[in-house]
Amino acid sequence: MERLGKLVEWNDARGYGFIVAVDAPGQRYFLHVHEYRRMGRRPEVGELLRFVVERQPDGRWRAVDVARAVSVAHRQVRATTGRRHDRASPLTWLPPVLVVLLGALLAWAAWHGLLPAPLPMGLLAINAVTFVAYWIDKRAAQAQARRTPEATLHLLELLGGWPAAWLAQRVLRHKSRKENYRLVFLAAAFVNLAAMALFLIGEPIAA
Known part of the structure; x- marks a missing residue:
């Protein structure tokens, strides 16, 4: 299930940070840059993100399939482009x-x-x-x-x-x-x- 959260901490040199979900402000989720759909940019502290939660082998939770929370129109264009790329x-x-x-x-x-x-x-x-x-x-x-x-x-x-x-x-x-x-x-x-x-x-x- 996709969730909405805010990037509250980011170490750009090491490529990881933490997201706090809007519906669970006390829970932090680890984010690695490889799970971030970059769209030509790097993550920034304070931006809203859409993500899916996945349990790591050590039992902790991490954020995967992470993307910026953008407008509906932008999401539709990106989804169409993604489907074309996926089919190819x-x-x-x-x-x-x-x-x-x-x-x-x-x-x-x-x-x-x-x-x-x-x-x-x-x-x-x-x-x-x-x-x-x-x-x-x-x-x-x-x-x-x-x-x-x-x-x-x-x-x-x-x-x-x-x-x-x-x-x-x-x-x-x-x-x-x-x-x-x-x-x-x-x-x-x-x-x-x-x-x-x-x-x-x-x-x-x-x-």
Whole structure:
């Protein structure tokens, strides 16, 4: 859930500071410059910011996906520009291409009798678990409760749950803005797809 706050402290040399939420003036949230949508400028003490709260591994809260609280018209222009940039990014258009490749690989293996019977059920199971894990983490983020570690989500993706992870990112709008996270997700998808291709195609080649 997006919140509104004021930047009350900023160390520009070290690139971090603290935000105080408007609805909770006694709570300070850590802000790193990497989480600030710069728009060609640096954070300034006293400015109003929109942000999402996320729990750090040490249990403390931090502000992520931080941007200036600007006019509605400015927000609409920025949102439109952001959507265009997102659609042009390989992080957006490549995952569905990989899903199609996975479907084609499984169909080819089934047609040639190379698809092990437990594999489709195993893929369904791991993808169901992955989607539920994303949903639980989304609910936890909204409730500011204990989060699912990102390493756990990436492990599920690597084990074959990456199609459901991509679907959850689009449907639940969760983990869909963090570029670093999406890069690791895409790497997990590539590794899993390559391993499955070697497993399914490698047997007839070896024979």
